[in-house]
Amino acid sequence: MTDIISLLNPAQKEAVETTQGALLILAGPGSGKTRVITHRIAYLLNVAGISPRRILAVTFTNKAANEMKERLNILVGPMAENLTVGTFHAVCAKMLRIDGKTIDLDSDFTIYDRDDQTALIKKVMEKVGISKETIAVNATIAEISKSKSELITPAIYTQKAASFFEKQVANIYKRYQSELVSSKALDFDDIIMQTMHMLQNSETVLKKYQTRYQYVMVDEFQDTSPVQYELVKLLAGSSGNICVVGDADQSIYSWRNADIRNIVNFEKDYLQAKVVRLEQNYRSTGSILGAASAVIAQNKHRKEIKLWTQNGSGEKIVANVCLEPKEEGQYIVKEIESLVTGGKASFKDVAVMYRANAQSRAIEEAFIRYGMPYRLAAGTRFYERKEIKDIVAYMRLMQNPYDSVSLLRVINTPARGLGDKSLNDISLWAENNNILLYDALALLKSAERQVTGLSLRAVKALLSFYQMLESWRQKIDALDLVGLFDLICIDIKYKEYLQSMEDGQERWENVQELRSTLQLHIGLASETLPLVLENIALISDVDSLEEGASAVTLITLHQAKGLEFLAVFIAGVEENILPHIRSVADEGELEEERRLFYVGITRAKKYLYITRCEGRVGYSGFAINDPSRFLNDIPEQYINNKSNSKPRMVIKTPLQYRPWSHYSSSKDAADSGMKTTLNKERFAPWDAPAHYEEKYIEIEPLKQGDKVHHPIFKEGVVLSYKEKGSDAEVVVQFWGEAGQKKLLASFANLTKTGLA
DNA sequence: GCGGCGGGCTTTTTT
């Protein structure tokens, strides 16, 4: 242990050795934060002799939690098993499953993800008669979520509702919450809010957890919401041993109700708190760090932390301007190629980051064209696919038949002759009789069906659906998860259903992939249905990024937080993209955008490339974008600006070689037909017909009077020539019938045949 | 009344 301590710098050492009382660790990027947290836990265990059961460590993502567990396993061995390490949601869900009954919550509650939440809100809005033209569904969800993160219940919200919007939301919120309760379901915010409620409600439960967790640690503290902070305070209440680690400059989740003020409040709430600053950066070169510091220094509202490094200044950041996203993707791929062939990096050392998921498309296409291996966090998210959600919904109903969102999702999927009319009738009947939908199905068997006004056909369909679910329920104890899964797929004829669709084959393969994932749980402690379904609900895209794969990582800037790469490309560093167009109007949001850029920059260890396009196709057609204002903040000494915004034209050229076949790693992966769960790594097929690149060739400027040839309009003479961004507008008088034409130089394909 | 199909719109970031 002493060896471990001796490897730490003085600040890190102080953080590790401060075990009692409140501790605030302000940790700049790359300052060895994870190391400090893990070593602090090891110190608590090995030096202070604390039992692992007394320690709670909360992280932001499952990935971070798993990483921490792995490192601790190495540091302290099997003792690590008894630590509680997890995300807020995972830790709280567990507490609720154990002690939720004290607040009338069944242990087999269902967790609603964002999709389920949307479905339920829509249903509620319909029921209370508020159309989504009146109030946007997303705004409603955001408002409710925000309220929950501040412990504002429907009752309190209703009292305070003043504006028209708030009054509508109050109505929806109240109904939404009661639907959640009758569905035995919790949304993400409920998981935290109900835990809080549970602890406040029962002195016994509170004492139990306060006694159990004598040492509480929170990572990424800047991203905690008000409730999350309250919860942590409550848990650490009796011992007062609370350690939070954060960096206000990396706070990028305010839109998810994270509250940067928690850091300030911490010092007010714990006046005795020791504050440790980790300011030495071990990750990046001087240039990268210098640029990052200069960028973040522009934020007015910040608690200054001065990063420094003993690393050399390294290479300058490379900034490049492209005509459009296609060229940007191509530029990135070619730069990666030269990094790799130059032996400076391998694929897995490289990440491409962007502000919005939509940007990944053009970049991906370049990777596919060149056959360069890549992995994508959040392609079309696996668990959000229809075919996966369908099967998961059926499985959820086995756990909790009152889960109304799942029930309504599958009651007519695959189609069994139940339309809006029938479903409305039965729902209404259930409601009027004050029973839940599932129980209403059970009652159909007896004579009461006349009351419902349902057609005989609908009654039959509903009954056979109900009986199918019940027959599974009877067999469930004898089956493992995969057995249940297979039973469901067969009984609902899901394969046949999918195969009637255009992309049925691929969808069925996805279903099989879900089956393989379930297979992994068999025999483990986590095999129970509630736990598996909980994992599915709480998993995130970064969590499922395959480690060690020989592929370039494509990832959003948000997802990249907490990660590091030898080489980083940040794409689309333009006004309207970064900062995002929806953030520029508000000073606070603009500062968050800047922090986002800062997070991106500080992910890079050695090589950083910043690219931007002069224009791109947006929602409303092609838009010219100025360089991001953040670029001006990077001093010239750190950055190499390449500028080639001369008019250019695009030529497709076939590639004569198989680009990456000489890299065994990627070839092996492709040959083995590599299949990974969740985020598939994708490789362009080797027999892909055309690997081609698009050459962006500078257009030779034309002058008035130049003679030109056009493939269709034939011969003509230039009347005028005007450069417009990276293109040019040419007016030509053709001799033939075409007459006078206004053309774009990049597309017109003009050849100069004579000078003026 | 139900199912299926085509067109339009979507998205900023996500536990």
Place this chain on the structure above:
DNA sequence: AGCCCGCCGC
């Protein structure tokens, strides 16, 4: 890619 909407055939 998926949802919503309107339309049409059964």
